[in-house]
């Protein structure tokens with residue numbers, strides 16, 4: 001266990017005056033010119049609320065607990081002050097960002113690179129599921145910023161020769177409440193033990209729990225809380241609905257829902273892996289096909305749409321077994337959600353047509369498969385896809401050997 005550091009409770013940041021907020025620029029917040037230009041190039045014409053609150057305090061050297069709605073620019077709120085400080089005192093292995101998922105780690109690194117490219121910032125992503133050797137090489141080059149999932153970072157801290165974080169200046173926990181969940185507890189404690197106590201710590205998330213307070217006790221020094229949303233707020237521009245559907249019809253819908261993905265509109269079928277932090281532009285609708293069992297996850301899931309001031313829709317399927325969970329969500333976000341208008345008769349008719357179309361599609365696929373198999377056997381190799389090679393391996397054995405030599 002990491003030794004508890006300070007036990008200060010966070011001070012609250014004073015609320016800025018509304019008109020002032022409207023006109024504030026990144027420069028007004030104390031961000032250095034070259035980074036202001038980088039923001040400009042990203043199309044960030046003015047700072048978001050959380051950026052207005054957190055950046056000046058971070059630049060003053062305060063530890064920060066940043067709470068703001070999904071899609072409100074929290075990444076920039078911690079990346080800009082870190083890059084600003086890095087410019088003032090350049091140093092390798094300067095900052096560590098911990099995130100709960102690989103996808104999020106890559107996304108955060110892209111944002112560091114986008115903001116820091118003109119000043120030559122190097123970052124490394126250290127996550128599971130990817131070759132350790134190449135990561136060791138990346139670490140040997142001593143990047144300025146490391147973005148990591150906790151487990152893989154521990155692996156490298158324990159096994160990669162010459163790698164340590166003893167000079168680290170900044171620690172960020174993005175999705176801090178998730179990072180502080182039980183399943184990361186051991187890793188986080190280990191990491192806290194091997195980084196300097198004399199560092200700055202930033203915690204950011206769209207949802208606040210007691211767990212964050214727990215970490216705050218363990219790792220923060222005289223922190224200031226920047227909260228620009230109430231505890232469990234969803235975005236104003238998000239229209240949220242539910243559809244009541246008897247469970248016997250629900251699995252039948254999965255196939256047709258998947259097809260929406262291929263159409264012009266982007267629809268995200270939320271799973272809890274994709275629920276946090278991912279910033280996919282132009283997601284218009286989030287469909288909760290299964291109701292999230294933890295109400296907080298609902299907030300993160302629906303937060304994949306209506307980001308950065310855009311509007312969006314979220315629709316949640318509720319079966320007879322989900323009513324209690326649904327009511328819990330409504331209670332958490334402090335809103336009663338309207339039912340999504342559908343014409344029951346039409347939907348049921350569509351359900352029949354979808355089932356029929358599926359039968360046809362299966363038949364056609366089967367026939368098509370047969371034909372393809374025959375024509376490949378006749379015509380030999382004229383297709384270079386991996387899938388085709390696999391099939392060819394199976395059906396035409398010896399022919400593959402010839403290809404390899406080419």
Ligand SMILES: Nc1ncnc2c1ncn2[C@@H]1O[C@H](COP(=O)(O)OP(=O)(O)OP(=O)(O)O)[C@@H](O)[C@H]1O
Nearest residue numbers: 044046047048070071072073074075206277279308
């Ligand atoms: N000042 C700004 N002006 C315009 N767009 C911005 C600004 N800051 C950030 N953005 C954009 O807003 C989007 C959402 O930002 P980000 O992913 O940091 O949100 P978040 O608050 O971390 O959300 P989540 O809680 O879901 O993780 C990104 O596409 C980012 O590029």
Ligand SMILES: [Mg+2]
Nearest residue numbers: 074075174277
């Ligand atoms: Mg985020």
